Amino acid sequence: MNWQLMWDSLPRMLGGLSLTLQLIVGSLALGALVAFGVALLRLSGNRVVETLAAAYVFLFRGTPLLVQIFLVYYGLGQFEFIRESILWPFLREPYWCAILALTLNTGAYTSEVLRGAILSVPQGQVEAARACGMSRALAFRRIVLPVAIRQMLPAYGNEVILMVKATSLASTITLMEVTGIARRMIAQTFAVFELFIVAGAIYLVLNFVATRLIKFAEWRLTPYLRARA
Template sequence: MDGGTLQASILQFFDYQVIIDNWQLYLSGVFVTLQLTALSLILGFVLAVPMSIMLTSRKPWVWMPVWLYVYCFRGTPLLIQLFLLYYGAGQFAFIREGFLWPFLREAWFCAIIAMGLNTAAYQAEIFRGAIATTPRGEIEAARAFGMSPFRLYSRIILPSSFRRALPAYVNEVIFSLQSTSLASLVTLIDITGAARIVNSRYYTPYEAFLSAAVLYLVITFVIIWLAGGLERRWNVHLARPTS
């Protein structure tokens, strides 16, 4: 078999028709994936900022509860956390009859909560590291101006930390994107869920999952591209001088 026929036979193996017939399924999957990623990141961010400040405290009663939270959520797989929330909560009658059930009933809600709580732990660690390495001079200068602790954080420490945390944070965004694929295990039809349906209906695992992989790659590329722009804008003072 020469190169040409081999290439032709591989192309022949890829059944485009299956993907073309199901493009709407994949498109709605992309929408669910983006929604899960964005909402869980926002929830994580809102929780992570106060937690990261608490983590840098010297008082044990302030940092220890947060440390324990971070330890638990980083120390167990996200899939276990998701199953605990989704299947675990449904096991108890008092939860099923409780006021939270209309929310916990929805797989979508469970996925966002589990992923949000999980990424909050990672984000808190990223911000804690950035806060801890804030240059002493910036803080001393702010104190010399007579800034209150609140103003010190909102004007100096947090903006400065966010800038320096950006590269690590982008990593966390990408990790969050990939971990949304677990949502297909609690019946959501995200990109992975769409691929599983196509695979099981047409018995074409190669086409189904390769298409999903390409979609994740494209989304990741957009995230990296956006982050690059943001980094150039925010961290212009940290860039190496170019001659």
């Protein structure tokens, strides 16, 4: 075990941390918007819309994320109408291709978590809100959605952890985030074991921070936990 190499490689790998964080935050934020829209479509009652939304979820949950990244990065450029569209300046860049693939993937998973949380809200609370004169939209915004968000946080925390680790796949399309830098250093030093341990430790710290943030959000949104504290 070359401890000196591991220590010396740490600052260089941390140089890719900024890109890793951009991929995490960007994909989770955009994925949350996609998930909210897809979850509403799944609950809309329109059979055609529900079928299309369910097909999207099935497709992105049923295929490997690595395949999705390759299809976005290598595949979209094969279509002439995409190369001639206003989206091409973005889709030809590996950064935006990674963001798009990660967003669509986490959006599919998160939409199912959110849909299940919405369906688990007690119907009595909705009926009480309606009896107080709230419209359906107002009851959803003030009653259903806050309760659903609290209930989905534990499961959503797992999705956040998975997305932190999934950003390492962006290195396969030339992005120099933490794993990309580790792979480049391994090609120079052949120290596979030492350098991947350092990279793994960085992801471990990121996931530790992510779990703490999720627990804090759960505590803030759950009154009885605050009262007990």
